[in-house]
Amino acid sequence: GAVVSQHPSRVICKSGTSVKIECRSLDFQATTMFWYRQFPKQSLMLMATSNEGSKATYEQGVEKDKFLINHASLTLSTLTVTSAHPEDSSFYICSATTGGFEETQYFGPGTRLLVL
Amino acid sequence: QKEVEQDPGPLSVPEGAIVSLNCTYSNSAFQYFMWYRQYSRKGPELLMYTYSSGNKEDGRFTAQVDKSSKYISLFIRDSQPSDSATYLCAMSPRSNTGGFKTIFGAGTRLFVKA
Numbered sequence: 034g035a036v037v038s039q040h041p042s043r044v045i046c047k048s049g050t051s052v053k054i055e056c057r058s059l060d061f062q063a064t065t066m067f068w069y070r071q072f073p074k075q076s077l078m079l080m081a082t083s084n085e086g087s088k089a090t091y092e093q094g095v096e097k098d099k100f101l102i103n104h105a106s107l108t109l110s111t112l113t114v115t116s117a118h119p120e121d122s123s124f125y126i127c128s129a130t131t132g133g134f135e136e137t138q139y140f141g142p143g144t145r146l147l148v149l
Numbered sequence: 150q151k152e153v154e155q156d157p158g159p160l161s162v163p164e165g166a167i168v169s170l171n172c173t174y175s176n177s178a179f180q181y182f183m184w185y186r187q188y189s190r191k192g193p194e195l196l197m198y199t200y201s202s203g204n205k206e207d208g209r210f211t212a213q214v215d216k217s218s219k220y221i222s223l224f225i226r227d228s229q230p231s232d233s234a235t236y237l238c239a240m241s242p243r244s245n246t247g248g249f250k251t252i253f254g255a256g257t258r259l260f261v262k263a
Contacts, residue, residue, distance in 0.1 A: 037192075039192075074157060074255075074256075074258075075255060075256075076155075076237065076253045076254060076255040076256055077193070077237070077253045079250070079251075124190075126192050126193070128192075137183070137195060137198060138195070138251060139195065140185075140192035140193045140194065140195075141192050142191055142192045143190070143191060143192045145190065
């Protein structure tokens with residue numbers, strides 16, 4: 034099946050620093066990747082949709098200058114949380130689709146970010 | 150009103166019980182329905198997907214869609230402690246007119262007791 038990896042799985046950083054999270058599709062080419070945020074006991078909140086080679090589309094209320102997304106290749110997308118603050122602490126999950134009509138999303142294992 | 154409503158639970162059942170998980174939705178454009186399972190501190194994994202109305206069975210899992218009632222269900226037969234997880238429903242219009250965005254339910258936490 035389609036496998037998506039994320040790195041790192043967990044990161045702790047100081048307030049004001051930037052953190053980069055990588056999302057890779059390991060055995061398929063992902064035309065589209067999605068970035069989600071998930072708070073405890075809540076559902077996935079879509080942050081942005083990213084297509085290879087083009088600018089990401091951000092959901093309403095998500096600051097694009099705060100959450101920088103780069104989709105440089107068909108197997109790699111990165112999310113950079115710039116000038117992180119404690120309220121950015123969350124579980125960040127990416128997903129990728131193989132394209133076509135049945136655009137089923139395959140999720141990465143998630144990255145837990147804790148900002149002190 | 151949320152587009153997708155799902156009771157967060159928790160739902161606790163004894164091993165071997167039949168589990169019924171449900172979601173309701175308001176957008177009649179949804180036609181692609183999915184169930185994901187998410188273990189604690191892990192990403193969701195796709196369990197089943199169905200297109201339009203009807204039933205789909207895969208081993209101990211059965212997905213049901215009733216578009217007239219805007220109601221979908223996931224049944225788990227002979228539930229096992231390893232089924233303990235959060236189950237998220239998800240749906241999408243998957244059309245040029247309705248769009249392709251997938252909307253997720255809040256997830257139902259299931260505990261299967263040995």
